[in-house]
Amino acid sequence: MKKMVIRGGQQLSGEITIGGAKNSTVALIPAAILADTPVRLDSVPDILDVHNLMIILESMNVHSTFKDGVMEIDPTNIIESALPSKAIKSLRASYYFMGALLGRFKRATVSFPGGDNIGPRPIDQHIKGFKALGATVNEQNDSVYITTDTHELHGAHIFLDVVSVGATINVILAAVKAHGQTTIENAAREPEIIDLVSFLNSMGAKIRGAGTDVIRIEGVDSLGSNATHTIIPDRIEAGTYLSLAASIGDGIQINNIIPEHLESFNSKLIELGVDLQVGEDSIYVPKTTNLHAIEIKTNPFPGFATDLQQPITPALMKASGSSLVIDSIYPKRIKHISQLQKMGADIRVENDIIIVNHTDELHGATVEAGEIRAGAALMIAGLMAHGTTTIRKAENILRGYDRIVYKLQQLGADIEIVSDEAEVVK
């Protein structure tokens, strides 16, 4: 187990560069096994989820290398094998191997995934999609067994009952090599889905409509890569640093941003009183003063992302008045609250509405990152607080924040990751 140790209280300034999107990357890596050629990805974030996906690939005889943001994956000698359950359980997106293996071998056995504990996370819509494509799905002993009688999948018309990123991606992965046309209605519109579809289309897939709520997939026989795919910037990482800049920044420039991916988030920061200076692919945040309480409700893209409701909390604590946050996607995503209270924050939850009051001063404490974005909120709070904050279960932060210690040190933060055996990890 690892701890993040922060000696807070300093104003932070300087420049940082956002990495490739976690939620694209964790779909692109499983998608690579659909190719009949090696695949090359650029701008891959250095996060634990990526390293765990590499372990899963290796178990299928798919060799991969990862250096300086470039990942090469060679699926040409892939074999069907039992997937390592510890790695599968370490992240949510391991469920993309269901769709990808189904696309490749027309059958798949995958344990139930792990990932953030943010309330119930059913996968009924994924399963509904696989069944519509002609698969039989059985859930037993913590695993999902997906088979096809005829060793074939056929295109289908699928209406998703809820807007789901995971189900949209999983159906795309399974349908890309099915016979005939698949239509997904009420599809999720997240930028990471467009990124995945660009990658698949560059390999010969025929997918239209990504970024809208109707996606049409014409099945193809094979996929092959002849170019490097550069992953889009992580809008959630960017939003986290924007919140950090608004909370404790003394002038922070954030590079490699697609501002259109952050419109709902940025409009809330502006409403809060942050003077965002938005460039073509960067945003500068000057030191903030006079922030005012706002109300936030999370929604599927292009709405305010659930993954940013916790990271924006420290900025809300600086505002005068009471801010309200409603997470309509994960109403129980509140693991940050009790931990922020330990640091002196005036925050509480009533009937699934989070109430964030102005907090004059935070103090360091030992707290726990119950999940990735709760951890991000605690990390920013730790940087604001006087004294030392120790965040236990820091793996949850390292799952999805690219080279976090290095980036925060670049801004002047006093931060380190320490393993429980007291070894310092740079």
Ligand SMILES: CC(=O)N[C@H]1[C@@H](OP(=O)(O)OP(=O)(O)OC[C@H]2O[C@@H](n3ccc(=O)[nH]c3=O)[C@H](O)[C@@H]2O)O[C@H](CO)[C@@H](O)[C@@H]1O
């Ligand atoms: C790896 C990845 O990309 N993770 C993101 C993805 O998670 P994930 O893909 O797991 O989230 P979904 O978009 O599927 O979930 C959205 C909502 O639909 C519900 N649902 C989902 C599937 C299903 O079969 N049945 C069902 O009821 C969920 O409980 C949730 O309330 O989108 C979430 C919502 O933006 C983000 O918080 C996660 O960071």
Ligand SMILES: C=C(OP(=O)(O)O)C(=O)O
């Ligand atoms: C919930 C998240 O991730 P995952 O779906 O990978 O658990 C997240 O990134 O905020």
